[in-house]
Amino acid sequence: MLKTILCVDDDPITLMLCKKVIKKAEFSEDVLFANNGQEAFELIQSLVNKKQNDTEINLPQLIFLDLNMPVKNGWEFLDLFNTTISNEFLETKVIILSSTIDPSDYNKAKQYDIVSHFLSKPITVEMLENLKPIYS
Amino acid sequence: MKSKSNIIAFVFIIASLFLAIIMHLVLRGSFKNDFQSLITFHFIKDVSFIIAAGLLLRFVIARNDKRNISILEQLQTINTEIKDSNERYDIVAKATSDTIWDWKIQEDEFIWNKGIQGIFGYKKEDVGQTSSWWFDRIHPEDSLKMSVKLYSFLEQKTERWQDEYRFKCADGSYKYVFDRGFLVKDADGKAIRMIGAIQDVTKQKEEEQRLRLLETVITQTKEAVVITDTDISNNPIPNIIFVNPAFTKMTGYKPKEVIGKSPIMFSGPKADMSELEKLSTAIKNYKECFIETLSYKKNGEEYWVNFSMIPVTNKEGEHSHWISIQRDVTKEKNQEREREQLIRELTQNNKDLKQFSYITSHNFRAPLSNLTGLLHLLEDVPIENEELQEILNGFKRSTHLLNETIEDLVKVVIIKDNPSILKEDISIKEIFENVFFQLNNQINLYKPTIKFDVDETLSIHINKAYMESIILNLMSNALKYRSKDKVSKILIKAVDKENFVNLIIKDNGIGIDLDKNGDKIFGLYQRFHNYPDSKGLGLYLVKSQIEAMGGSIEVESQVGKGTQFTLTFKKE
Numbered sequence: 001m002l003k004t005i006l007c008v009d010d011d012p013i014t015l016m017l018c019k020k021v022i023k024k025a026e027f028s029e030d031v032l033f034a035n036n037g038q039e040a041f042e043l044i045q046s047l048v049n050k051k052q053n054d055t056e057i058n059l060p061q062l063i064f065l066d067l068n069m070p071v072k073n074g075w076e077f078l079d080l081f082n083t084t085i086s087n088e089f090l091e092t093k094v095i096i097l098s099s100t101i102d103p104s105d106y107n108k109a110k111q112y113d114i115v116s117h118f119l120s121k122p123i124t125v126e127m128l129e130n131l132k133p134i135y136s
Numbered sequence: 137m138k139s140k141s142n143i144i145a146f147v148f149i150i151a152s153l154f155l156a157i158i159m160h161l162v163l164r165g166s167f168k169n170d171f172q173s174l175i176t177f178h179f180i181k182d183v184s185f186i187i188a189a190g191l192l193l194r195f196v197i198a199r200n201d202k203r204n205i206s207i208l209e210q211l212q213t214i215n216t217e218i219k220d221s222n223e224r225y226d227i228v229a230k231a232t233s234d235t236i237w238d239w240k241i242q243e244d245e246f247i248w249n250k251g252i253q254g255i256f257g258y259k260k261e262d263v264g265q266t267s268s269w270w271f272d273r274i275h276p277e278d279s280l281k282m283s284v285k286l287y288s289f290l291e292q293k294t295e296r297w298q299d300e301y302r303f304k305c306a307d308g309s310y311k312y313v314f315d316r317g318f319l320v321k322d323a324d325g326k327a328i329r330m331i332g333a334i335q336d337v338t339k340q341k342e343e344e345q346r347l348r349l350l351e352t353v354i355t356q357t358k359e360a361v362v363i364t365d366t367d368i369s370n371n372p373i374p375n376i377i378f379v380n381p382a383f384t385k386m387t388g389y390k391p392k393e394v395i396g397k398s399p400i401m402f403s404g405p406k407a408d409m410s411e412l413e414k415l416s417t418a419i420k421n422y423k424e425c426f427i428e429t430l431s432y433k434k435n436g437e438e439y440w441v442n443f444s445m446i447p448v449t450n451k452e453g454e455h456s457h458w459i460s461i462q463r464d465v466t467k468e469k470n471q472e473r474e475r476e477q478l479i480r481e482l483t484q485n486n487k488d489l490k491q492f493s494y495i496t497s498h499n500f501r502a503p504l505s506n507l508t509g510l511l512h513l514l515e516d517v518p519i520e521n522e523e524l525q526e527i528l529n530g531f532k533r534s535t536h537l538l539n540e541t542i543e544d545l546v547k548v549v550i551i552k553d554n555p556s557i558l559k560e561d562i563s564i565k566e567i568f569e570n571v572f573f574q575l576n577n578q579i580n581l582y583k584p585t586i587k588f589d590v591d592e593t594l595s596i597h598i599n600k601a602y603m604e605s606i607i608l609n610l611m612s613n614a615l616k617y618r619s620k621d622k623v624s625k626i627l628i629k630a631v632d633k634e635n636f637v638n639l640i641i642k643d644n645g646i647g648i649d650l651d652k653n654g655d656k657i658f659g660l661y662q663r664f665h666n667y668p669d670s671k672g673l674g675l676y677l678v679k680s681q682i683e684a685m686g687g688s689i690e691v692e693s694q695v696g697k698g699t700q701f702t703l704t705f706k707k708e
Binding site: 011013014017020021024068098099100101102103120121122123124125 | 497502508
């Protein structure tokens with residue numbers, strides 16, 4: 001089981017679904033949530049700061065990221081993450097979880113080394129079961 | 137000579153008479169008046185007379201002879217000179233290839249030199265001696281004009297005359313000749329003789345006609361033609377030495393306004409500098425060049441010109457001129473620009489629409505995926521209220537149907553966006569096995585008789601996912617629209633032709649009324665039977681996918697008897 005993961009989505013129902021499915025699949029001990037790329041980035045940054053004082057703090061090992069979000073979308077989050085704080089997260093991977101059908105989104109995702117999977121919503125128990133052997 | 141003989145005879149007689157008288161007077165005193173003395177006197181007188189007369193005669197003849205010899209010598213010299221002069225005249229005539237004629241006008245005596253034989257092929261005996269022989273051999277089309285000119289010349293009695301006409305040869309053909317004549321006048325100023333020299337100018341004339349014909353190309357063509365020299369010391373583009381009428385028509389510049397100037401003068405603020413650069417580089421290297429640029433007319437109007445510059449060489453192979461052919465392509469250019477603009481707009485519109493369809497799809501799929509996810513979770517929650525269970529089941533079915541519809545629509549959108557798809561050689565049998573596996577439930581439920589007549593080794597060059605989707609759609613249609621009163625029969629058959637493979641899927645179901653719906657069967661949102669789970673998308677998707685792979689599909693159907701789909705795939 002993973003220690004901490006982060007789910008980023010602007011849709012509260014999707015987040016609720018994530019929470020329930022992750023719990024049901026026993027995929028991670030802790031689940032953090034953010035409503036858009038900006039919130040996610042700020043959350044991570046505050047965790048990084050806290051970790052300097054308290055080594056007990058766990059940084060998310062996996063991020064489920066939606067693409068279409070207000071304020072900062074998934075791509076903007078990835079760019080910001082890559083350019084500023086990715087050094088702290090050598091182990092962290094991002095899974096894009098989206099409803100997009102635009103082929104250019106799939107191609108764009110391939111350009112980010114940090115992105116390990118591109119999955120189509122909804123998140124399901126089977127999906128997480130398949131991911132388990134890869135991330136634990 | 138006669139007069140000379142008379143003079144000699146006369147002098148001799150006078151001299152003899154004088155001598156006879158002298159003798160008589162001298163000798164008379166010396167002789168006696170007797171008979172004997174008379175005889176002696178006469179004898180001596182006769183002898184003396186004969187001797188004196190003989191001496192006198194010899195003197196006269198000798199003097200005459202002397203004079204005769206000197207005359208003869210003079211004559212001989214003159215003769216040689218005439219001969220030389222004649223020879224010279226023949227040689228000159230030969231050297232200039234001139235045919236000389238000499239016409240005594242009053243007597244109408246006409247004499248030709250040898251040229252009439254050499255150049256025009258006449259035999260000596262055939263050559264006529266009068267002016268009419270000459271006139272008869274002038275081409276009928278030229279003779280009137282020529283004789284008018286000739287007679288007016290004779291009347292005016294100017295010294296010179298020249299004309300061009302066609303002269304008939306011995307073989308009947310005509311040569312172009314250039315004839316020049318001089319008039320000889322007597323003391324009263326009356327024309328008595330005319331001498332002319334005929335020059336054969338056929339070759340020059342033919343060349344002239346050929347050149348004139350070639351020239352018409354330049355003067356008559358609709359393309360502007362400009363000829364320049366090769367001097368680029370002052371300008372990168374050399375100076376104009378000729379422009380044709382089409383050029384004037386195109387630019388408004390008259391020849392005298394541009395000759396001696398460089399075509400650089402047609403350039404202006406909007407001219408394409410890189411094209412002009414290309415041109416001047418080509419000119420430096422004596423290379424032909426084709427450019428297109430905005431140019432300016434005399435009135436300042438802009439026009440697009442298609443401009444070629446081709447180097448030409450003289451006989452010695454030296455680069456002597458540039459020929460430039462120019463065409464006003466403003467109309468084409470504008471059309472091209474409009475077309476490009478239209479394409480740009482259409483491409484943008486298409487892109488916007490595509491983006492719109494992606495966003496719409498995304499916005500549909502996002503809440504739908506939540507519904508699906510939530511229903512998944514619900515599966516494990518025990519529900520005791522039966523009515524609630526029933527309602528939830530309804531939710532679930534509707535959600536699945538909505539999901540399928542959206543997924544199909546998404547497929548359509550993506551097919552339209554992916555004209556080139558990955559194709560590989562796939563076994564037909566394998567495709568059907570996968571489809572049968574997916575349709576397992578329905579096959580077990582309806583138990584159709586499936587006849588599978590496909591060569592196991594037969595494979596076609598297709599996209600696997602598309603092909604599975606196509607067969608799944610057609611097979612599930614065959615099951616869905618089966619006839620209620622008989623056992624469902626499905627025939628699957630592959631026919632391997634030389635260049636293509638035909639795949640036939642035939643059922644004995646309820647069929648489609650093609651007379652009514654033939655043109656709509658593969659259309660979007662076309663439904664022919666009131667079945668709850670028919671969305672009117674399946675056949676549209678099938679056709680789109682087949683066509684995306686370069687194949688085609690045809691349908692035959694009769695209501696109540698069944699439907700046959702024939703799919704054609706090219707072998708590659």
